[in-house]
Amino acid sequence: MRASSIKRSLGVNLTTKIKESRVLLVGAGGIGCELLKNLVLTGFGEVHIIDLDTIDLSNLNRQFLFRHEHIKKPKALVAKEVAHNFQPGAKLEAYHANIMDRQFNVGWFETFDIVFNALDNLAARRHVNKMCLAAGVPLIESGTTGFNGQVQVIQKGETECYDCNPKATPKTFPVCTIRTTPSQPIHCIVWAKSYLLPQLFGVSEDEAAELDMTENADNADEIANLKKEADTLNEIRESMGSDDFPRNVFRKVFETDMERLRGLEDMWKEREAPKVLVFDELQESSASTNLPDSNGDQREWSIEENLVVFKDSLNRLSKRLKELQSKKKPDDPEPILAFDKDDEDTLDFVTATANLRAEAFHIGRTSKFDTKQMAGNIIPAIATTNAMTASLCVLQSFKVLQNDLSHAKMVFLERSGPRAINSEGLRAPNPYCDVCSAVRGGLSVTPSATLQDLVEGVLQKQLGYNTDEISILANEDVVYDFDTKDNLPKKLSELGITNDSFVTVTDEDDIEQDPRVNLEFWIVEQTEPAEAAKVMLKTLDIPRRKKKPVTPEPDVAVVTNGTAGTGKRKREGEDELSTDGHTAKKVAGESAKNGDEDPAGESAKNGDEDVAGESAKNSDEDVVVINDDEGAILIDD
């Protein structure tokens, strides 16, 4: 768009503000590429782009700034170069780096007028949220999952922050469901992918993220059995590469183990016992069965076809592992093969093995295509959703630049409701949110300062904390609490508490004792010689934590891959809040926005669950199933 047209549609004032603004774009992926193009064409004066990744073939279908010749080059740098051609006058700066690196400190964040998040994971989103709160910079957070998208404006002290609504951690499955009582195809897929495949070709099942190995009375026996079974599988690994290998594996997991399970009669009083699959019988019935070709990916294979793929994929994987082992140098780590949804061999193995197991447990089979979606936790990325979401981010940024948060909105894109775009007014911060209720500040530290200087000198003497009732977290580690006092004499630097690192002080007092909100500071190292004080903090007023009404477990949606935006809109304990007078307020002018002018308000409520919510709802066990009945176009990653 020409500058003159922009001026005419946005007005001189806003156009000038846009031109004078300096913004940061975090992530140059699906949303990021669209957003960068929009920012540059809208006339944003200075745009800094950061992305840690390089360009991959699978990005090209939707990350339109990238071409085949850019594969393996850093996303941020290529995005900058290409976008620069759209608007040669724009000042663009690119960083091929992780936004969580310390060099991107609070002072650096403070230099921006707006930060745009176009990320794909919770950790980075949370980090940027925290940095923007610390720096007092407005954040426009966005996310898409398939046809759903979400944009949220976050401003310290005025709106909800990214963490004001609970986010679910990725789904894990109880070990006993996976090991002995699977009842859905996903249980069999997780077993094949996270248990059997690593047992045969990789690391031990203890490291599988999807298996909840927390030991308790119910599963102690099962975990002991697992260890025993692992030993047997290790023996079977010895036959890898020989013709007997697939047969040995099959017999172990579908004959011996099934027989053992059937013997646990108490277990099968309420449910049907698994059946034993007999290798020799299946081998015979599959004698004339061919390997399914790629046209067969979308249909369920017969049990014979599954056996053929099981054997063939095991042979392919064995060959690969043997090759890696033969090339291993003495100091190299032991080679392994790990599941990758785009690796045909591991995907074939998981599909066939999961289907054979499903057969044993009287569960329906899944096609290779569906297995790939489920095992890879894939929610398709859709270029149009990204483009629409990116444009909504820019529209919201206009409100921010005009200091008009009362007209900024939380916007949702959805396909299932009556309208594609829905919105609602921004909400005030959740008073119980530990993240945005925290008090933040810089802490000057000399190189010789110890943890004791901090705990006693600052927290106890200056700020009046009871040092028996606090815990201190630095770089994800507890460095101090009632039971961990050994670190007191250590220098802060020895504990990794150096320039620009964050330290969080949590008041662990019971809620009746009126604990304070979290105190979070970033370290500013001073050079010696120091004055008397080794650790300095200007006296802060640290308010008391809000007493939360007792509530049932929060009803959280499953976020499958961290791509989802901002989580369910219903706040933890919100119903109770409304009844005791603490109803979360809209930022300003709320009713006007949700009244006649915003007929989308109501539908937004239906679609306002976490953008991954739809898939989560498909199963009573919160299993993520991709519901594609309506013929979505799946763009594979």
Ligand SMILES: Nc1ncnc2c1ncn2[C@@H]1O[C@H](COP(=O)(O)OP(=O)(O)OP(=O)(O)O)[C@@H](O)[C@H]1O
């Ligand atoms: N900590 C981080 N620092 C900088 N960039 C990040 C960080 N975490 C994620 N990103 C970037 O955010 C972008 C998110 O884009 P997107 O969701 O399209 O993911 P993608 O990796 O490009 O594609 P997909 O995951 O769908 O294959 C990616 O380019 C990714 O590299």
Ligand SMILES: [Zn+2]
């Ligand atoms: Zn918050």
